[in-house]
Amino acid sequence: MTAEFARTSQTKMNRKPARGAYDEETIHAILDDAIFCQVAFIVDGRPFVIPSNFGRIDNTIYLHGAKASRLMKAIASGEAICIGVTHLDGLVLARSLFSHSVNYRSAVLFGHGRLVTELAEQMEALKAVTDQLLPGRWDEARKPSQKEIDSTAIVAFEIEEASAKSRQGGVLDEPEDMELPVWAGVVEMAQIPMKILPESGLPESVEIAPSVAKWFGNAVGH
Amino acid sequence: MTAEFARTSQTKMNRKPARGAYDEETIHAILDDAIFCQVAFIVDGRPFVIPSNFGRIDNTIYLHGAKASRLMKAIASGEAICIGVTHLDGLVLARSLFSHSVNYRSAVLFGHGRLVTELAEQMEALKAVTDQLLPGRWDEARKPSQKEIDSTAIVAFEIEEASAKSRQGGVLDEPEDMELPVWAGVVEMAQIPMKILPESGLPESVEIAPSVAKWFGNAVGH
Numbered sequence: 001m002t003a004e005f006a007r008t009s010q011t012k013m014n015r016k017p018a019r020g021a022y023d024e025e026t027i028h029a030i031l032d033d034a035i036f037c038q039v040a041f042i043v044d045g046r047p048f049v050i051p052s053n054f055g056r057i058d059n060t061i062y063l064h065g066a067k068a069s070r071l072m073k074a075i076a077s078g079e080a081i082c083i084g085v086t087h088l089d090g091l092v093l094a095r096s097l098f099s100h101s102v103n104y105r106s107a108v109l110f111g112h113g114r115l116v117t118e119l120a121e122q123m124e125a126l127k128a129v130t131d132q133l134l135p136g137r138w139d140e141a142r143k144p145s146q147k148e149i150d151s152t153a154i155v156a157f158e159i160e161e162a163s164a165k166s167r168q169g170g171v172l173d174e175p176e177d178m179e180l181p182v183w184a185g186v187v188e189m190a191q192i193p194m195k196i197l198p199e200s201g202l203p204e205s206v207e208i209a210p211s212v213a214k215w216f217g218n219a220v221g222h
Numbered sequence: 223m224t225a226e227f228a229r230t231s232q233t234k235m236n237r238k239p240a241r242g243a244y245d246e247e248t249i250h251a252i253l254d255d256a257i258f259c260q261v262a263f264i265v266d267g268r269p270f271v272i273p274s275n276f277g278r279i280d281n282t283i284y285l286h287g288a289k290a291s292r293l294m295k296a297i298a299s300g301e302a303i304c305i306g307v308t309h310l311d312g313l314v315l316a317r318s319l320f321s322h323s324v325n326y327r328s329a330v331l332f333g334h335g336r337l338v339t340e341l342a343e344q345m346e347a348l349k350a351v352t353d354q355l356l357p358g359r360w361d362e363a364r365k366p367s368q369k370e371i372d373s374t375a376i377v378a379f380e381i382e383e384a385s386a387k388s389r390q391g392g393v394l395d396e397p398e399d400m401e402l403p404v405w406a407g408v409v410e411m412a413q414i415p416m417k418i419l420p421e422s423g424l425p426e427s428v429e430i431a432p433s434v435a436k437w438f439g440n441a442v443g444h
Contacts, residue, residue: 010265036324040304045302046232047303048232066236094363096364097365098349100355119281137322141316142319144403178426184424185424187418188418192414193409194411194412212405
């Protein structure tokens with residue numbers, strides 16, 4: 001049995017509760033599949049939503065960015081934050097327009113942020129963010145210097161409440177529509193790497209990084 | 223010259239203003255490339271961000287959903303709303319970890335919502351949402367009945383302020399890192415259709431819908 005987040009007034013599904021999940025395993029898997037997240041926060045009583053890279057360690061989400069950015073300031077302030085991640089998995093094309101849908105997986109996280117100030121946690125945070133972008137990349141490139149770390153804001157967000165929602169599967173048309181002469185089906189969608197473009201100035205002796213080659217498998221054409 | 227949204231305290235870029243844009247043409251193009259958006263709103267003083275399908279007509283964003291959903295209630299309430307759309311276009315893998323980045327296009331919209339109650343606008347809204355999902359699909363499937371329309375909430379959001387931000391191009395390493403023996407380059411990413419799965423109950427006489435066949439071009443394998 002995996003740990004579960006509480007069903008609170010914020011996370012409880014009002015609609016289609018069967019599509020909801022509150023267990024850490026499901027929520028972590030959705031987060032770990034994502035390259036970026038969407039962070040919602042409030043400034044002067046108005047909502048903002050800004051995309052950002054991120055990394056995860058247990059139930060802590062790490063982000064970094066310019067110290068002057070609204071996003072970093074909002075998370076560092078300790079005010080309530082909401083983070084969303086969504087994967088589009090397919091278009092569900094039904095016989096009736098009303099039954100059209102999408103297959104997706106999404107997670108919504110609620111919690112509060114803080115500024116990360118200790119060097120050890122700062123380095124862990126940057127490693128988590130890098131490996132979320134591309135697993136294994138942290139070990140391949142030049143590590144951040146103290147000066148670089150000091151020039152950026154590194155923040156943490158603790159997942160206090162969370163829920164996941166997803167739809168998978170085929171078309172669900174009404175019985176009376178099943179005989180309509182309308183094509184119906186699912187178009188599977190995915191976010192995938194399309195092309196590798198090495199920098200033009202690379203020395204001949206530098207081979208493609210394992211993190212990239214591994215990710216593309218044997219089919220890599222570069 | 224295309225129309226521009228005003229640079230307000232909400233939309234003005236604090237960081238890297240060269241990556242910003244405020245013209246309608248750029249912002250509309252980013253919106254029109256998206257299958258879903260992220261809607262941020264405030265409930266009981268706390269921020270929420272929820273993904274949703276949407277459609278656009280000029281500077282109006284239409285969404286629909288269950289009447290009981292938090293999202294529909296929040297937009298119909300007329301309170302301040304923020305909508306974000308983000309496309310991930312590539313991973314930018316530099317010689318130094320600190321210079322890692324992503325190529326992306328994002329738009330952030332600020333405005334207020336309202337409930338759509340007139341049948342003519344309701345139908346336009348549903349057509350816009352359907353054609354955003356898959357252009358041309360509206361003309362292929364059974365149109366919504368009055369009963370179906372009455373059972374759902376259809377809302378509109380007027381774009382009052384907006385900005386776009388993007389990064390494109392190659393690696394930008396520091397001069398002192400250029401000779402490091404680290405592979406560097408860009409991995410282009412895209413959200414694409416992977417597979418067509420027709421419903422198993424389709425009569426033989428029903429051919430694949432032009433909206434789907436067209437989208438896949440000549441390479442369609444179904």
